Amino acid sequence: MRAEDYMQMAYQSILANDFEQAIRWFKRAIQEEPENGELHYRLSITYARSDKLDKAIRHAARAIVLSPNQQVYILHYQRLEAKDLTRRAVHLLQQRQDDDTQTAQEAADLLERAVKLDPLSANIHVWLALAYGELGHFHQALACVWEASALLQDDYAAVELKKMEQRFKNNLNQTSKQRIVRDHDGRQN
Numbered sequence: 425m426r427a428e429d430y431m432q433m434a435y436q437s438i439l440a441n442d443f444e445q446a447i448r449w450f451k452r453a454i455q456e457e458p459e460n461g462e463l464h465y466r467l468s469i470t471y472a473r474s475d476k477l478d479k480a481i482r483h484a485a486r487a488i489v490l491s492p493n494q495q496v497y498i499l500h501y502q503r504l505e506a507k508d509l510t511r512r513a514v515h516l517l518q519q520r521q522d523d524d525t526q527t528a529q530e531a532a533d534l535l536e537r538a539v540k541l542d543p544l545s546a547n548i549h550v551w552l553a554l555a556y557g558e559l560g561h562f563h564q565a566l567a568c569v570w571e572a573s574a575l576l577q578d579d580y581a582a583v584e585l586k587k588m589e590q591r592f593k594n595n596l597n598q599t600s601k602q603r604i605v606r607d608h609d610g611r612q613n
Contacts, residue, residue, distance in 0.1 A: 427456035427463060434466070443474045461491030465500065472504060477511070480504050506542035509534045514551055517558065528558040546575040553588065562596040 434449035450467035457463060465487035471480035484501040491497060513534035520527035532555035538548045553568035569589045576582060 425452075425456075427453040427460060430456065431463065431466065434470070438470065443470055446470050447474065459490055461487040461489075461494060461497065464490060465494070465497050468500065468504070472507075477504065477508055481508060502541040503545075506538040506545060506548060509538035509541070510545075510548050510551060513538070513555065517551070517555060520558075525559060528555055531555045532559060532561075544575060546572040546581070549575065550585070550588075553592070557592055557595070560595075560599070562592045562599065565592045566596070 430449045430453035434446040434453065437443070437446035437449055447467065447470050450463060450470060454460070454463045454467065464483045468480045468483035468487060471477075471483060481501070481504045484497065484504050487494070487497045488501055513531040516527050516531040516534070520531075532552065535548060535552040535555055539545070539552055542548060549568045549572035553565045553572065556562070556565035556568060566589060569585055569592065573582060573585045573589075576585065
């Protein structure tokens with residue numbers, strides 16, 4: 425069989441929601457045409473749908489090497505990289521202790537890189553807002569919440585983001601009040 429035939433079999437498997445079989449067909453197609461960037465790109469998409477992010481990233485990178493002028497391959501790779509950075513940051517945030525600002529800063533750094541790679545991901549903006557909130561950077565957290573709100577069209581998510589926004593505003597107000605009290609106390613001494 426030709427690579428094109430294997431690719432058609434992969435598409436049929438995708439339509440049947442059998443992504444594992446699709447992966448096997450794409451691999452067979454790549455055996456026939458290992459220098460075909462389109463095949464690596466399609467396999468990458470299928471791996472990503474199957475939550476096999478490392479393999480998806482590897483094949484997306486290979487597609488770019490083979491076809492460096494394909495903007496769609498580059499954008500796909502950037503989205504996958506952003507997803508990986510977000511996954512790592514979320515893991516850090518979920519494992520950190522309450523007073524561990526270094527881990528929160530590491531997570532924020534990863535998420536800042538992720539948002540540059542995929543600025544249209546509301547998910548990244550939400551996690552970055554949470555990281556900034558953990559660091560006490562409430563202005564930045566609010567900006568991320570507003571960005572996520574602009575990107576989302578989901579009513580439930582909009583309600584949750586409003587709650588998050590209010591929490592950050594309350595934290596910001598509390599911080600401002602504490603600062604005023606400290607300044608006032610400092611002037612009386």
